[in-house]
């Protein structure tokens with residue numbers, strides 16, 4: 001069931017944020033910052049864009065998502081739970097011994113996860129392979145791949161960008177989570193983010209820029225990508241790391257730590273208030 | 278054994294792959310700008326739509342293969358062993374082995390017998406690196422016939438495989454007559470015993486099997502009877518045969534075109550120390566990089582040829 005109502009999608013995205021905070025708090029570890037920054041993107045993909053069905057989760061005809069920045073998996077679990085792939089009670093087991101919900105996505109364990117990731121820089125190559133295979137058999141699948149802006153410091157990303165261009169993978173849509181932060185600080189400080197648009201443009205991508213927290217803009221961007229033929233697309237989604245929780249926003253320190261009890265309560269309160277709005 | 282008809286296992290591989298491509302439409306081949314050396318060019322010519330040259334981007338090639346395999350196809354990825362196992366190790370570990378991806382990593386130019394290209398191109402650690410990975414099957418073939426068998430056989434395994442191939446042209450071991458006389462069958466998880474001498478067991482893999490067979494012949498004339506084990510299936514490995522040979526023979530020698538520290542010598546030691554403690558002499562490259570030279574010269578210098586085996590007696 002495709003959700004088209006913007007307000008409804010915003011509500012789902014906010015629930016996803018609450019779930020991220022709960023998972024990380026329960027686990028006492030995890031990556032809230034980069035998960036919160038893709039909550040809107042994943043919500044739009046899974047509830048509005050991707051051709052998938054809970055009844056037939058393994059259909060070869062389904063669209064695929066490669067969450068290349070696998071550390072943000074709490075966001076994916078939250079969305080999959082909203083979609084009914086994962087039992088919501090199970091979210092409490094995130095990162096715990098014996099759980100299906102591993103610290104990084106594991107396709108062998110969770111229905112609805114299309115690729116295991118965790119070692120950064122590898123997802124775009126895999127998404128390319130999926131896009132190539134879909135084209136070989138004219139299956140018509142669209143392949144989505146979410147990259148971190150720190151992640152693209154990995155050389156393999158640019159190897160893969162050349163491959164996507166070579167094979168004109170117009171069924172591939174990359175989303176760059178442009179939150180400007182990585183672990184050691186800003187991407188600018190750590191490695192530099194110059195000419196992001198022209199880099200991807202010169203590698204042969206159709207570059208679309210969007211506010212990664214504006215549902216309507218995201219939908220329009222995905223539609224633009226869908227209509228673009230003969231080349232792969234990338235949506236450079238401007239986001240805020242930690243989006244929705246005031247004290248986590250734009251703070252590198254919230255990349256990979258769990259909130260204390262007090263912080264948890266404030267975070268949940270803030271997010272619940274934004275639902276009412 | 279046909280000593281005068283030599284063919285490199287990479288050549289057999291390329292030809293067999295093209296044949297397999299005819300029978301199985303799901304076979305897809307990827308290379309990293311080495312198609313003429315890995316011999317996938319034969320497949321590429323026949324099936325251009327199922328061949329992908331990813332360029333000099335081995336890490337990207339591994340990942341691309343994973344994505345293709347997720348759609349039910351069977352990718353064979355090809356490059357030199359030093360790049361397949363070394364350059365792209367993290368991709369092989371995390372994207373292929375951990376996900377149990379149905380990807381066949383066919384690595385040519387293994388070992389010191391790469392020859393003239395020298396140390397940077399002579400992969401001496403790949404057996405250890407690959408057999409350490411859960412889900413990975415590791416095969417190292419010793420001649421043309423066995424390689425052709427392996428190319429087909431690994432397509433039936435559901436999961437990742439590392440196939441170790443050589444640049445050097447070597448004699449055909451398993452011609453029809455030899456197979457019949459020695460009652461030989463290829464099977465993943467099994468090793469082949471050739472001869473039943475009790476003076477020693479010489480366990481080889483890849484290019485060293487022929488050397489062991491030559492040594493067997495020479496030693497016979499000196500009244501020393503050894504048996505050979507061709508350890509082509511490195512993982513899973515035929516523990517029973519190794520234990521049986523240790524019980525039945527006075528000496529155990531392993532010989533490999535690979536580091537002695539993480540190759541079949543180590544593997545045999547692991548098996549025997551737990552099951553039937555015995556002294557094992559490990560012949561191979563001893564904690565050193567290789568160098569340029571002719572393959573035969575290097576085998577002599579690094580003592581992985583028939584003469585070196587004979588000198589052990």
Ligand SMILES: Cc1ncc(C[n+]2csc(CCOP(=O)(O)OP(=O)(O)O)c2C)c(N)n1
Pocket residue numbers: 033034035037069071072118119120121147148149150151152177179181182183241255
């Ligand atoms: C190959 C690799 N190196 C290092 C890490 C450790 N690591 C995990 S997340 C991260 C920072 C990622 O930054 P970014 O891609 O910007 O992600 P986001 O800001 O969206 O969380 C690092 C270095 C890793 N997972 N993989």
Ligand SMILES: [Mg+2]
Pocket residue numbers: 148149150177178179180181182
């Ligand atoms: Mg970032």
